[in-house]
Amino acid sequence: MTLPNPQPAFDRLLKQQRRQWYRTIVTWAIALLAIAICCFLVGLWDEKRLSDGIPSILNLLHQMLPPDFSDARNWVKPLFDTLAMSVAGTAIAIVFSMPLSLLAARNTTPHPLLFQVSRLILNGLRSVPELIMGIIFVAAVGFGALPGTLAVGFHSIGMVGKFFAEYIELVNEAPLEAARAAGANKVQVIYHGILPQVLPQMMDLTLYRWEYNFRASTVMGAVGAGGIGFELIGALRLINYREVLAVLLVILFMVILVDGFSSYLRKRLV
Structure with a gap:
């Protein structure tokens, strides 16, 4: 009596798992691309503008110190x-x-x-x-x-x-x-x-x-x-x-x- 060959079922399972991995990778790639585009649109990739803002923030913090609790x-x-x-x-x-x-x-x-x-x-x-x-x-x-x-x-x-x-x-x-x-x-x-x-x-x-x-x-x-x-x-x-x-x-x-x-x-x- 010959036993059934499990190889076809294993191959189908392997292909199904690969397709699931591909879908997951594509989904993550699309999500990351959308996030990168949104970051670009709002200026998060503008390094010069961000670096120029650091002195302004430090100056503002200097003006806020010390806190005034008189009122x-x-x-x-x-x-x-x-x-x-x-x-x-x-x-x-x-x-x-x-x-x-x-x-x-x-x-x-x-x-x-x-x-x-x-x-x-x-x-x-x-x-x-x-x-x-x-x-x-x-x-x-x-x-x-x-x-x-x-x-x-x-x-x-x-x-x-x-x-x-x-x-x-x-x-x-x-x-x-x-x-x-x-x-x-x-x-x-x-x-x-x-x-x-x-x-x-x-x-x-x-x-x-x-x-x-x-x-x-x-x-x-x-x-x-x-x-x-x-x-x-x-x-x-x-x-x-x-x-x-x-x-x-x-x-x-x-x-x-x-x-x-x-x-x-x-x-x-x-």
Whole structure:
């Protein structure tokens, strides 16, 4: 009895592996070429221009030293405004993202039309930068922390809702089937089968988004939306670089505090 020759199968497998390697190499080559073209278009290959900018940067750093904290007592309220903007904006994002994410997830949406509409809303909110939203809300409700909060919150809805929907779509179907077999309705399936699986991820994303929103809130002052960013922009307009450095150091300190507190909450809650 003659055994079958395994050579043809081995050759086919080898050719298939080679084709896969060729595709991978071509894909990486195209990606690297696209990156190189983009770097050329924005001037990253312009060595003369980059080298000429080094003395200007060093001169600017010289003008920023030492930092001027003489007006620091007037930054306390703007700092708390910025912190409040980040907390309130994150709360707005979570409140609106939860129902939108359930409509934007394929396994929980009640109708394909609602799925498309909710996805369109999330994409639209995510595509508008916070600064543009800040300009719109300043024109609508006036100056202060309120337009900054609304801008940060509504932009966050688009991002948070998208991730929440993806978390929901990736849940294990076994608990959902068990809940349906036990006679649970759709709301009970979501409450008992989906939320226990995604809540840790949602909490982690919420804390991360709060960190991001604090940093985003600091630049809302550029459009008159209040906060410590307004003090930073004011110092820049007066070309007071020593005060600019002082405000930046204060912002850095607050970012470190927010990041540390967020990490503490993540360990305790997630």
